[in-house]
Amino acid sequence: MRHFIDLLDWDGDSLRKLLDDALRMKRARRRGKDLPVKPRRVLGLIFEKPSLRTRVSFQAAMAHLGGASVFLSNHEVGLGQRESLPDVARTVSQFVDAVVLRTFKHETVVEFAAHAACPVINGLSDYSHPCQALGDLLTMREQSGDLAGKTVVFVGDGNNVARSLAIGCGKLGVRFVLSAPKGYGFDDRFLRTYCEFVPDGDLTEEPAPAKAVKQADVIYTDVWASMGQENETKKRHRDFAPYQVNAALMRQAPAHAKFMHCLPAHRGEEVTNEVIDSPASLVFPQAGNRMHAQKALLKWIFAERQ
Ligand code: CP
Ligand code: NVA
Numbered sequence: 557m558r559h560f561i562d563l564l565d566w567d568g569d570s571l572r573k574l575l576d577d578a579l580r581m582k583r584a585r586r587r588g589k590d591l592p593v594k595p596r597r598v599l600g601l602i603f604e605k606p607s608l609r610t611r612v613s614f615q616a617a618m619a620h621l622g623g624a625s626v627f628l629s630n631h632e633v634g635l636g637q638r639e640s641l642p643d644v645a646r647t648v649s650q651f652v653d654a655v656v657l658r659t660f661k662h663e664t665v666v667e668f669a670a671h672a673a674c675p676v677i678n679g680l681s682d683y684s685h686p687c688q689a690l691g692d693l694l695t696m697r698e699q700s701g702d703l704a705g706k707t708v709v710f711v712g713d714g715n716n717v718a719r720s721l722a723i724g725c726g727k728l729g730v731r732f733v734l735s736a737p738k739g740y741g742f743d744d745r746f747l748r749t750y751c752e753f754v755p756d757g758d759l760t761e762e763p764a765p766a767k768a769v770k771q772a773d774v775i776y777t778d779v780w781a782s783m784g785q786e787n788e789t790k791k792r793h794r795d796f797a798p799y800q801v802n803a804a805l806m807r808q809a810p811a812h813a814k815f816m817h818c819l820p821a822h823r824g825e826e827v828t829n830e831v832i833d834s835p836a837s838l839v840f841p842q843a844g845n846r847m848h849a850q851k852a853l854l855k856w857i858f859a860e861r862q
Pocket of ligand 1: 819
């Protein structure tokens, strides 16, 4: 079954094909010619955390593809509370053709997939956010065509978004540099997994942001405290203060460098208004591309189930 839990088992060619398909679907949409997926499919979304982009882009994508979607917050489902996680997975996967899960613990996605009778898509866990990486890579590909040899510098927390983007970049020959304060870099488990699944990847860490961005084609950041880390906010704000992406940091980068952020942004914290609203910022086309990338993903997932 075609689950989409991480990008680890994708190779560069399959990933490029998916992005090309996403671009074709984006153009078709602009011409008013969405290609429906047949037979009519239903997507279930079960979210333990809030969402704007992931939820709406998946639900809109299903409408464009001629299918339907059902959204359930965890308040309604009560994963592991009202009934066990395996029982929810076994039941809901008979009603829908795929499930998007947004969870606190990554293990919840893995366990759900183990018991589901339909494909499962990771719509963000505490460990990874592969759907975000697809939209990000699509945005970079639209900007620069072939991505091989480009450099993405992620300034901030070595979090779920950073991990998935690092893997996606590695698969496409993009150098990835993480610039994080001490204690917030990539964890050993991730680095071991990365080396195993992306043996040719170019992944480095440079704690000094001004040095890290010197060769950047893209400077990327995300919030300092992710969903579920709210009780660490005060400490994180202190630790990350020198890692703000502001005009002074952008001046250290090549003039052509673009700015990206998965959103939601905390303006004035990890990024200033002058950067996120500048001509170098790709954040809104990037957000829009979530839908196009996920359409190609849904098509790929449903193709196996014809
Ligand atoms: N970037 C992203 O996943 O946004 P949401 O949390 O709004 O879905
Ligand atoms: N790292 C953030 C990403 C939100 C899309 C979080 O997990 O809250």
